[in-house]
Amino acid sequence: MQLDLTDxxxxxxxxxxxxxxxxxxxxxxxLLHDHELGYERAWLRKSAELxxxxxxxxxxxxxxxxxxxxxxxxxxxxxxLGRYVQPGPFIAMNVVASALAARGSDKQRAELLGGIAAGExxxxxxxxxxxxxxxxxxxxxxxxxxxxxxxxxxxxxxADAASADWLLVVATLDGSPIQVLVRADAPGVRVAPLTCxxxxxxxxxxxxxxxxxxxxxxxxxxxxxxxxSALLHAVVLNCADTIGASQALFETTxxxxxxxxxxxxxxxxxxxxxHVMADQALFLETAEAGAVAxxxxxxxGDDDAALVVSMAAAYIGDVANDLAQECLQIxxxxxxxxxxxxxxxLRRIRFNSAAYGDPTWHRERxxxxxxxxxxxx
Amino acid sequence: xSDLDAYRTQARAWxxxxxxxxxxSKVLRAAHGASPEQLAADRALQKVVYEAGYLGIALPAEYGxxxxxxxxxxxxxxxxxxxxxxxxxxxxxxxxxxxxxxxILAHASEQQKRAWVPKMLSGDELWVQLLSEPGAGxxxxxxxxxxxxxxESWVLNGTKVWSSGAMSADFGVxxxxxxxxxxxxxxxxxxxxxxxxxRVTVRPIREINGSAEFCEEFLDDVVVxxxxxxxEVNEGWAxxxxxxxxxxxxxxxxxxxxxxPSDRRLAPDLVALAERRGTxxxxxxxxxxxxxxINDFMQAQLTRRxxxxxxxxxxxxxxxxxxxxxLGIVQPQRAAAAMEIAGRGxxxxxxxxxxxxxxSVNFLNGRIMSIAGGSNQIQRNxxxxxxxxxxxxxxxxxxxxxxxxxxxARSWGKKT
Ligand SMILES: Cc1cc2nc3c(=O)[nH]c(=O)nc-3n(C[C@H](O)[C@H](O)[C@H](O)COP(=O)(O)OP(=O)(O)OC[C@H]3O[C@@H](n4cnc5c(N)ncnc54)[C@H](O)[C@@H]3O)c2cc1C
Numbered sequence: 001m002q003l004d005l006t007d008x009x010x011x012x013x014x015x016x017x018x019x020x021x022x023x024x025x026x027x028x029x030x031l032l033h034d035h036e037l038g039y040e041r042a043w044l045r046k047s048a049e050l051x052x053x054x055x056x057x058x059x060x061x062x063x064x065x066x067x068x069x070x071x072x073x074x075x076x077x078x079x080x081l082g083r084y085v086q087p088g089p090f091i092a093m094n095v096v097a098s099a100l101a102a103r104g105s106d107k108q109r110a111e112l113l114g115g116i117a118a119g120e121x122x123x124x125x126x127x128x129x130x131x132x133x134x135x136x137x138x139x140x141x142x143x144x145x146x147x148x149x150x151x152x153x154x155x156x157x158x159a160d161a162a163s164a165d166w167l168l169v170v171a172t173l174d175g176s177p178i179q180v181l182v183r184a185d186a187p188g189v190r191v192a193p194l195t196c197x198x199x200x201x202x203x204x205x206x207x208x209x210x211x212x213x214x215x216x217x218x219x220x221x222x223x224x225x226x227x228x229s230a231l232l233h234a235v236v237l238n239c240a241d242t243i244g245a246s247q248a249l250f251e252t253t254x255x256x257x258x259x260x261x262x263x264x265x266x267x268x269x270x271x272x273x274x275h276v277m278a279d280q281a282l283f284l285e286t287a288e289a290g291a292v293a294x295x296x297x298x299x300x301g302d303d304d305a306a307l308v309v310s311m312a313a314a315y316i317g318d319v320a321n322d323l324a325q326e327c328l329q330i331x332x333x334x335x336x337x338x339x340x341x342x343x344x345x346l347r348r349i350r351f352n353s354a355a356y357g358d359p360t361w362h363r364e365r366x367x368x369x370x371x372x373x374x375x376x377x
Numbered sequence: 378x379s380d381l382d383a384y385r386t387q388a389r390a391w392x393x394x395x396x397x398x399x400x401x402s403k404v405l406r407a408a409h410g411a412s413p414e415q416l417a418a419d420r421a422l423q424k425v426v427y428e429a430g431y432l433g434i435a436l437p438a439e440y441g442x443x444x445x446x447x448x449x450x451x452x453x454x455x456x457x458x459x460x461x462x463x464x465x466x467x468x469x470x471x472x473x474x475x476x477x478x479x480x481i482l483a484h485a486s487e488q489q490k491r492a493w494v495p496k497m498l499s500g501d502e503l504w505v506q507l508l509s510e511p512g513a514g515x516x517x518x519x520x521x522x523x524x525x526x527x528x529e530s531w532v533l534n535g536t537k538v539w540s541s542g543a544m545s546a547d548f549g550v551x552x553x554x555x556x557x558x559x560x561x562x563x564x565x566x567x568x569x570x571x572x573x574x575x576r577v578t579v580r581p582i583r584e585i586n587g588s589a590e591f592c593e594e595f596l597d598d599v600v601v602x603x604x605x606x607x608x609e610v611n612e613g614w615a616x617x618x619x620x621x622x623x624x625x626x627x628x629x630x631x632x633x634x635x636x637x638p639s640d641r642r643l644a645p646d647l648v649a650l651a652e653r654r655g656t657x658x659x660x661x662x663x664x665x666x667x668x669x670x671i672n673d674f675m676q677a678q679l680t681r682r683x684x685x686x687x688x689x690x691x692x693x694x695x696x697x698x699x700x701x702x703x704l705g706i707v708q709p710q711r712a713a714a715a716m717e718i719a720g721r722g723x724x725x726x727x728x729x730x731x732x733x734x735x736x737s738v739n740f741l742n743g744r745i746m747s748i749a750g751g752s753n754q755i756q757r758n759x760x761x762x763x764x765x766x767x768x769x770x771x772x773x774x775x776x777x778x779x780x781x782x783x784x785x786a787r788s789w790g791k792k793t
Binding site: 003004254257258265266268269271274275277278279281282285286287288289290292293308311312314315360363364366367370372373374 | 642643648657659660664666667668670672674675676678679681682683686689691699702703754756757758759760761762764766767768769770771
């Protein structure tokens with residue numbers, strides 16, 4: 001996806017590919033489909049040794065990036081996770097790491113960041129309302145009762161909640177968005193797993209019933225910027241994941257079209273299919289350009305990073321879903337089987353396009369961010 | 378202040394003193410070719426720009442350029458974007474500088490480059506492309522215009538069509554067949570043809586939008602000397618490929634001539650249409666506007682990405698077909714979206730500068746990019762065969778002499 005990787009990044013990418021191909025190639029990810037948590041903690045710790053979970057953690061807190069551009073480094077991993085339909089809480093953990101790195105107290109950093117970087121502590125980000133939509137915390141009230149803070153309500157669509165030790169919960173305090181750390185085993189926290197289209201992923205609703213926390217658990221000051229920043233990190237990594245999955249699926253499809261014979265010639269010689277693949281190659285190339293633009297805008301901290309990120313997400317979500325459908329069509333009957341890996345990608349891509357704002361939502365957000373008056377929000 | 382900053386300051390001051398800002402309402406009005414007076418005035422103004430050193434900024438001095446860097450050129454592009462930079466003959470000027478000149482620089486002899494390029498830059502010579510023929514568009518190599526050797530000179534006969542800007546131009550680069558016994562791609566040669574020649578008839582053709590920006594030409598025994606041959610005789614196809622890649626976006630992408638649209642200004646024409654109808658709060662309209670804006674933004678990102686890769690040498694110029702196909706897909710969609718937002722305002726209006734009138738012109742022009750310079754289907758053939766490596770279309774042409782291709786086409790599909 002990124003064209004100009006540094007030598008270090010290139011090496012890191014190769015190491016990551018080797019690790020995935022030996023530890024958890026696509027064939028072996030199937031063995032985890034019925035696994036309750038979707039992945040093994042031992043595997044997560046091993047992956048952390050490569051630095052997967054440390055990119056957005058400052059060196060002083062036990063982390064470190066490859067190139068000094070942590071978002072771009074993390075995007076390299078994300079893309080490969082999509083390419084090999086890897087399970088696990090990579091995106092959510094990196095989002096939590098970025099939030100704590102930017103605004104966590106000394107105590108929070110000490111308690112969590114080292115553990116996250118090492119894959120010892122699993123943390124996830126509970127950002128969505130009960131219906132799974134972004135609400136900047138509006139749907140979950142944090143109430144002050146004396147020296148205590150109390151949370152009651154539901155966060156929906158929480159990635160890997162069932163395997164998490166910590167939740168970074170987006171809520172509202174006195175009308176302002178706020179992020180707070182909640183222990184997954186705290187009294188009043190109940191995780192209700194959902195059935196997930198994407199066999200490589202786990203999501204759950206998290207019910208919070210009078211969960212008591214203290215000021216020490218609040219991450220940074222209230223305000224929209226911190227939760228927005230977390231969202232941008234999630235969207236950028238999610239886009240990279242979709243790109244990786246789309247590339248793998250498309251490459252497989254082109255190879256299949258060259259190989260499969262009908263009417264005495266490879267099906268890839270029929271113009272009706274060639275033109276579909278030409279369009280998909282164009283859309284994928286464009287999507288990659290968009291994903292890189294989004295990652296770079298976030299990395300640089302551009303003023304309009306949110307706008308660029310939403311533009312990329314809207315585009316990528318749509319074209320990747322179309323691409324997956326066309327790839328299925330080109331495969332014919334074999335693509336409709338459980339046995340073939342195609343559906344692993346189709347599911348992953350479809351899931352991603354709903355995970356952190358769907359394309360329609362991102363388009364409306366583009367209008368709002370660009371100041372087009374008259375919208376609903 | 379760095380050299381580049383100083384250059385920017387200097388360019389900015391020069392522009393403010395010498396050119397007028399662009400009038401956006403003028404951009405899309407239908408044109409019937411420039412009047413002789415307008416053409417002469419625009420040429421004169423181009424000469425002013427050239428003599429001030431702002432044309433051919435990154436070209437070597439021996440070709441009339443300034444010998445500066447691509448960054449200097451980029452700075453000029455950025456600074457001049459808001460100004461009415463003279464383009465004599467409109468499209469003819471863009472073809473001269475944007476398509477023909479880069480091709481000439483890549484393939485013409487040293488002597489030809491030194492003689493011709495400065496005149497293109499100064500506005501003294503406008504050049505257009507004489508490629509398509511009534512019987513050869515997508516299948517360009519099937520063209521029938523012939524050039525026959527007569528002593529040292531070449532005699533050209535044939536009909537060219539759809540030549541953008543030819544009514545204002547001085548010369549055409551003309552692709553003609555010089556060997557009828559060679560396979561069809563192997564007997565073609567490039568010529569420089571003077572359009573003012575008595576034996577060339579240039580006739581404007583009225584277009585779908587009412588204007589007349591392209592022409593047909595009849596070449597009746599046009600005689601040109603050997604100095605007018607570009608590249609080697611019978612090796613014109615390689616030059617054609619260069620020219621088409623440049624036209625499809627390789628040129629602009631590599632020079633950075635297409636700046637990314639300003640990210641925050643949502644598709645201004647569509648917003649104007651929605652505000653006119655009071656629908657900018659309508660969620661469906663907002664989706665259309667956002668989608669169009671995102672497509673514009675993504676196309677700019679694609680162009681930038683491929684341009685950088687071309688400059689780095691990691692991809693071949695053939696990837697320009699991505700840029701072309703992208704435009705060919707997105708532009709008709711965008712034109713349709715504008716009409717949807719315009720509603721009845723796009724099919725009837727009171728004043729010529731109404732946004733609905735603009736939308737209607739864009740609607741009629743919506744298929745330019747999907748046809749001109751090689752249709753979407755041809756780009757898809759190129760992408761699938763030359764980029765994805767899918768098997769080529771079976772063709773009855775094969776390596777037959779072109780004479781036999783012509784004969785056999787008549788009986789194609791008929792049982793023998
Ligand atoms: C606004 C405009 C400006 C132009 N300017 C110039 C110019 O300056 N100079 C110049 O020389 N020409 C110019 N052209 C001509 C242009 O290059 C041709 O129109 C174009 O290449 C298509 O050729 P054609 O018109 O002969 O259509 P055809 O080749 O007859 O194509 C008709 C249809 O068949 C499809 N088709 C053809 N072959 C295949 C295939 N192998 N597979 C699938 N589908 C196929 C095409 O995509 C198209 O949809 C211009 C055209 C336009 C519209």
